[in-house]
Amino acid sequence: DAGITQSPRHKVTETGTPVTLRCHQTENHRYMYWYRQDPGHGLRLIHYSYGVKDTDKGEVSDGYSVSRSKTEDFLLTLESATSSQTSVYFCAISEGTSGGQETQYFGPGTRLLVL
Amino acid sequence: AQSVTQLGSHVSVSEGALVLLRCNYSSSVPPYLFWYVQYPNQGLQLLLKYTSAATLVKGINGFEAEFKKSETSFHLTKPSAHMSDAAEYFCAVMNTGFQKLVFGTGTRLLVSP
Numbered sequence: 001d002a003g004i005t006q007s008p009r010h011k012v013t014e015t016g017t018p019v020t021l022r023c024h025q026t027e028n029h030r031y032m033y034w035y036r037q038d039p040g041h042g043l044r045l046i047h048y049s050y051g052v053k054d055t056d057k058g059e060v061s062d063g064y065s066v067s068r069s070k071t072e073d074f075l076l077t078l079e080s081a082t083s084s085q086t087s088v089y090f091c092a093i094s095e096g097t098s099g100g101q102e103t104q105y106f107g108p109g110t111r112l113l114v115l
Numbered sequence: 116a117q118s119v120t121q122l123g124s125h126v127s128v129s130e131g132a133l134v135l136l137r138c139n140y141s142s143s144v145p146p147y148l149f150w151y152v153q154y155p156n157q158g159l160q161l162l163l164k165y166t167s168a169a170t171l172v173k174g175i176n177g178f179e180a181e182f183k184k185s186e187t188s189f190h191l192t193k194p195s196a197h198m199s200d201a202a203e204y205f206c207a208v209m210n211t212g213f214q215k216l217v218f219g220t221g222t223r224l225l226v227s228p
Contacts, residue, residue: 004158031214040124042205042218043159050214058215090158096214103149104216106158 003027004107006091012113019078021110023091025071030096032074033104034058034066036087043090049074050096081114088112117142119206121219129227134178134193136222138206141187148189149207149216150180159205165189176200201226 003026013019023032031050035043035058045058047066055066063085065077078085091107122137140146147166151159163174170182180191191204206219 033215040220042220043216044218045215048215092159094214102214103161103164106151106160108158109156 004091004093004105006089006107006110008110009108010111012115013081014115015082016080019081019112019114021076021089021112023074023076023107025074025093027093027105028071029093030071031094031104032068033092033094034064034074034076035090035092036060036085037090037109038087046076046089081112083114086112086114117146117208117217119148119208119217119219121204121206121222123222124220125223125225127225127227128196130198131195134191134196134200134224136191136204136206136224138180138189138191138219139187140189140206140208142208145184147209148180148182149209150174150178150189150191151205151207152176153203153205153221155202162191162204196224196226198226198228200224 005024007022033048034046037043044060046064049055049068067075089110092104094102094104118141120139149164150162152162153159162178163172165172165182173179178193203221203223205221207216209216
C-alpha cells in the first residue's frame with residue numbers, strides 16, 4: 001500500500017464552522033490531490049498540488065482552500081462548512097515525472113458529516 | 116474536455132459468471148485509461164491501466180480490459196466472478212501530458228451465490 005494517511009477518518013461538524021482535513025504521504029511524490037466522492041457523481045477533483053506551495057483548482061473548488069507547506073502534507077480547508085459539503089474526501093498522490101501516464105494512489109478517505 | 120461514461124450503476128452476476136463492466140470515453144487526443152476498484156469503506160485501488168503499449172491490458176485479480184479506439188471503449192471483463200469481486204468499479208481518463216483524472220460515476224458489482 002502507498003504510504004498515505006488521512007486524518008481525521010471521521011468527523012461530524014456544524015454548519016458554519018471551519019474544518020481542516022490532512023493528508024500525509026511518506027512516498028515523497030510531487031503531486032497530491034483532493035477528491036470528494038458523492039453517490040451518482042463518482043469522484044470529483046477539488047484541488048491539486050504539483051509541488052510545495054504550488055496548487056491549482058479542480059472541478060469543484062468553490063468553498064474549499066488548500067495549502068502545502070511541506071512535500072509530505074496537503075491540507076484541505078472548508079472555510080465555513082455547509083451541508084452540501086457532507087461527503088467522503090479522498091487524498092491521492094502521484095510521482096509527477098512521466099507526463100501524465102502515472103498511477104494515482106489513494107488514501108483511505110475521510111467521512112465528513114455537516115449538520 | 117475528456118470524460119467517461121459508465122453504463123449501468125449496478126450490475127448483478129452469479130458466482131462463476133462472466134463479468135462485463137462498460138466504459139466509454141470521450142477525448143480529443145489518445146487517452147490514458149484506468150480502472151479502479153473500491154471495496155466498502157476503503158480507498159480506491161488500481162486494477163489496470165492503458166497507456167498505449169497494448170490494447171489488451173491485464174490487471175490484478177483476473178480482470179482485463181480491451182482498448183477499442185473505433186468504439187471509444189475500455190470495457191472491463193473477468194471470465195468467472197467470485198464473491199470477493201463485489202465492490203464498486205470506476206473508470207477514469209487522463210489526457211497525455213496532464214496529471215488530472217476524470218472519473219466515471221461508478222458501477223457497483225453485486226455477486227450472488
